[in-house]
Amino acid sequence: MSLLLAVGLSWALVALGPLLTRALGRRAGYACAAVLLGVAGVVTAAWATGGETRVDVPWMPALDVGLRLRLDGLGFLFALVVLVVGALVMVYSAAYVRAPRPTAFYVLMTAFAAAMLTLVLADDLVVLFVAWELTTVCSYLLILRSGPDAGPPATRTFLVTAAGGLALLGAVVTVAVRTGTTDLTAALADPAWQQDPVFAGAVASLVAFAAMTKSAQFPFHAWLPDAMVAPAPVSAYLHAAAMVKAGIYLLLLFAPAASASAVWPAVLVTVGLVTCVMGALFALQRTDLKELLAYSTVSQLGLLVAVIGVGTPTAMLAAVVHVVAHALFKSAAFMSVGLIEKRTGTRDLRELRGLARSMPWDAALLAIAVVSMAGVAPTLGFVSKETVLEAFFSAPDAGVLGLLAAGAVVVGAVLTAAYSARMVVGTLPGPRRDVAEPRPTAPMSVAVGAAALGGSAPGWRSRRSAR
Structure with missing residues (x-):
C-alpha cells in the first residue's frame, strides 16, 4: 500500500495547489518541495523494506485493466529522480516566479511530477499510456503559458510528442492483443517476444518511435530547443531532468523484451x-x-x-x-x-x-x-x-x-x-x-x-x- 500512498500523495498535492498558492503565494514552492520529499521518503521506505513491491487495485475488470503499480530497481531510480529533482526545482521556483499567486504554474508542475511518478511505477499498459499522455499535456500547457510568443513552439512540441503518444498507443494495443493481458510484467515476460519476430519487430519499432519523440531524437529533436521559451524551472525539470527521461525509461523498460528483434x-x-x-x-x-x-x-x-x-x-x-x-x-x-x-x-x-x-x-x-x-x-x-x-x-x-x-x-x-x-x-x-x-x-x-x-x-x- 506504500505505492498507493506515494501516488495518492502526489496527486493530492495537485489538488491542494490552489489552496497553497492562496495561502503562501510564491512561497508555495517550499510546501510543494516538502511534500515531494515526503513522497520520496515513502518510496524509499517501501524499497528498503520490501524490495520489489507490487500493488493491484481493480479499475476496469471487464477489460483486465487495473491500477497496477510496481516498485523495482528501475522504477525506484526514476522515482527518486522525479521527486528529488522536482523538490529542488520547487525551491528554486519560489524565488524565480514573479506572480504573487502562481496557481496555474504550481498546479501544472505538481501534476507533471505526479504523472511522471505514476508513469515510472505503472505496471499496467493502460496506466502507463495514460500517465505518458498526461506528461505531454502538462508540458504543452507549461510552455503555452510562458508568454505571448509561446503558442507556435508549444503547438509544435505538442504535435511531435503527441505523435509519439499515438505510436505508444499502437504498441500498447498490439501487446495487449497478442499477449492477452495489460499486466505489464506478464506482457513483457510473454514468450511471444521470442517466438513471433513480426510482433517483436512491430512493437520494438513503435516503442522506439514513441521514445524518440519524447526524448528529442533525430529527426524529432527540434521541439526541445523550441521548448526553451518556457521559464528556467520548466526547462530544468521537464525538458532536462524528467519529461525527456520518460522516453529513456520506456526504452529501458522494454529493452529485455524488445531486444529479441534485430x-x-x-x-x-x-x-x-x-x-x-x-x-x-x-x-x-x-x-x-x-x-x-x-x-x-x-x-x-x-x-x-x-x-x-x-x-x-x-x-x-x-x-x-x-x-x-x-x-x-x-x-x-x-x-x-x-x-x-x-x-x-x-x-x-x-x-x-x-x-x-x-x-x-x-x-x-x-x-x-x-x-x-x-x-x-x-x-x-x-x-x-x-x-x-x-x-x-x-x-x-x-x-x-x-x-x-x-x-x-x-x-x-x-x-x-x-x-x-x-x-x-x-x-x-x-x-x-x-x-x-x-x-x-x-x-x-x-x-x-x-x-x-x-x-x-x-x-x-x-x-x-x-x-
Whole structure:
C-alpha cells in the first residue's frame, strides 16, 4: 500500500495547489518541495523494506485493466529522480516566479511530477499510456503559458510528442492483443517476444518511435530547443531532468523484451549516435546559454539511447548511471542559467563576462555543473561517461561497426568538453560587472548548489572506493 500512498500523495498535492498558492503565494514552492520529499521518503521506505513491491487495485475488470503499480530497481531510480529533482526545482521556483499567486504554474508542475511518478511505477499498459499522455499535456500547457510568443513552439512540441503518444498507443494495443493481458510484467515476460519476430519487430519499432519523440531524437529533436521559451524551472525539470527521461525509461523498460528483434539495436544505436554528435555540434554553435543547453540535452539523450541499444549488462548499468548524472548536472545548469539571467539581465555568451568576480558563489556552482557535464574527474558525469565508453568498447562481436560507434561516442565526448569549456571561459573571466543583489535569489542558489554538488560528490566517493 506504500505505492498507493506515494501516488495518492502526489496527486493530492495537485489538488491542494490552489489552496497553497492562496495561502503562501510564491512561497508555495517550499510546501510543494516538502511534500515531494515526503513522497520520496515513502518510496524509499517501501524499497528498503520490501524490495520489489507490487500493488493491484481493480479499475476496469471487464477489460483486465487495473491500477497496477510496481516498485523495482528501475522504477525506484526514476522515482527518486522525479521527486528529488522536482523538490529542488520547487525551491528554486519560489524565488524565480514573479506572480504573487502562481496557481496555474504550481498546479501544472505538481501534476507533471505526479504523472511522471505514476508513469515510472505503472505496471499496467493502460496506466502507463495514460500517465505518458498526461506528461505531454502538462508540458504543452507549461510552455503555452510562458508568454505571448509561446503558442507556435508549444503547438509544435505538442504535435511531435503527441505523435509519439499515438505510436505508444499502437504498441500498447498490439501487446495487449497478442499477449492477452495489460499486466505489464506478464506482457513483457510473454514468450511471444521470442517466438513471433513480426510482433517483436512491430512493437520494438513503435516503442522506439514513441521514445524518440519524447526524448528529442533525430529527426524529432527540434521541439526541445523550441521548448526553451518556457521559464528556467520548466526547462530544468521537464525538458532536462524528467519529461525527456520518460522516453529513456520506456526504452529501458522494454529493452529485455524488445531486444529479441534485430530492429531494436540497429535503430537505437544508429539514431542515438547521430543525435549525439549532431546535438553536440549544434550546441557548440549557440551563443544563447539556454539554447546551448537544449542542444546539449539532445546530444546527451542520444548517447543514452545508443548505449541502451548496445544492450549488454555494462551498457544498461552505464545508461542508468548516466540518467542520474545527467539529471543532476543538467538541471543544475539550466537553473544556473536562469539565475544568471535574473541577476545580469542576459544569457547571451557574447555579453556575459566577469561572473567569477561579480557573483563568485553562483559562478562556482555553474562551473561545478559544467565540469560534470563535460565528464571531468572526479564528478559523477566522469564516472557515467567512462562506463558508457566501456560499454561501447567491450560490446561483443561488434567488429568494424562497433569501432565506428565507439569512435562516434568519443567525438561526441570531445564536442561536449568543447561546448562545456566555452560556457565557462565565455562567462567567468573578465572585469567585475553590475549584477542584482543576491538576497532575493538565495533560494535559487541553494537549489542549484544541491543539484551541482550532488553530481560531483558521488564521483569523489567512487574515486576513493577505487583506491
